[in-house]
Amino acid sequence: MTPESFRLAGHELIDWISDYRNNLDQHPVRAQVAPGDIRGSLPSSAPELPESLASVVADLDKIVVPGITQVQHPMHYGWFPSNASLASVLGDIASSGLGTLGISWESCPALTEVEEVVCDWMRQLTGLSAQWEGTIHDTASTACLTALILAREKASNYAEMGAGLQGQENPLVIYTTSQAHSSITKAALLAGYGKENIRMIDVDPSTYGMSPRALREGIEEDLKLGRKPAAIIASVGSTGVTAIDPVDELSIISNEYDIWLHVDAAMAGSAMLLEECRFMWEGVEQSDSISWNPHKWMGTILDCSLFYVKDPEHLIRVMSTNPSYLRSAVDGEVTQYRDWGIPLGRRFRGLKLWFHLRLDGVEAIRQRIRRDLENTRWLADQIEQTENWKVVAPVTLQTVCVRHEPGNLSGEDLDKHTLNWVDAINRSGEAFMSPSIHDGLWMVRISVGVESTEREHLERLWALIQNTVIDID
């Protein structure tokens, strides 16, 4: 394809995307396809000769769009919001169009330095002090894996340069809770800690945040057993019920025992754009690393996950395979981001954040997040005031965890009822929510925060839920 034919096709595709976004609420929220449907409607081998853009776009309409669960739909309340603001989409397109290669500062100085600047903008916007330096990873899963590798190497005094974990006399232990995201356990396994060495600390039964007392007891017990505490993973906005671990108290313990503290604020990080929410991660300045996802609520299109550390020298020492790069990075002359994470070749991810912030402006993003917090509070109030309805966990951010509990149902029967009504709604395509097990019983998470979700959509959802419960009885 030449630049001139790209120009024509590109305009057509942008028109198509704009139409799609305009009419997105006409589609069912959850994809209504069965496994294999999409695969079955595609040819089993690649075309030898070029096809027209028109035929490719026709298949987008006919095959691809029906196979999408529409997470940009205003009635999408599943998982967590995965907003893809169009301003950031333009940045992503620019990044692709430039076709840069990010393997070193020299291979694209702009890639490195725009990333440095936007990470610093985001640092300021979330109220973090100048002691933090950031990078952009693909996902929070990668950021957490990086953090646990950093913790491992700190606790083992750089064992990677010798026999690695295989040479350790005392097993390294990490501490988190049952509420933490599944990526934490995955990262611990991949970083070589071993499942036996993940200690799930009890949570406070009212907040579902990690109990500092139980953490201290766990650490003391491990020390007595000759195990080495290596990392504490604090969740600020956990996946199930957006629980908040008390970072302040955990940081005191992490400093006392010299244990790495990673703050996983993948979801809640967006709320830190609001000064009034920052109490939620009070103590974060005393942690060692932080990750959060602008690609969730804030709306910089996937993949865009921020990772901050206070001690880049340690990070580079662990991640770099070339000591000469260590020198230039510490000199503060240039940053070699390949030494800040796992991949060598990196995309120009800073551009989508740069476009998003510049084209939408921070104030509009803050207002949208405030709107969502208010709308969530409104919905929770409606549910709490309605007979037989229960909000089953504290509403800390934009997720309401609910159950319909008619007096005559409990245990398995109650679970069946919960799954029945949420399935009926999800199947209908009118709205989508994720059921989840909480304290041994199914509940339904209503996760607010899609860019286009307004109060009227929540009013519609609440009516739909109540009517569905009546209908299925």
Ligand SMILES: *Cc1c(COP(=O)(O)O)cnc(C)c1O
């Ligand atoms: C979404 C989420 C993650 C994982 O995010 P990815 O970027 O998809 O890897 C981790 N932790 C929490 C608390 C999350 O909400």
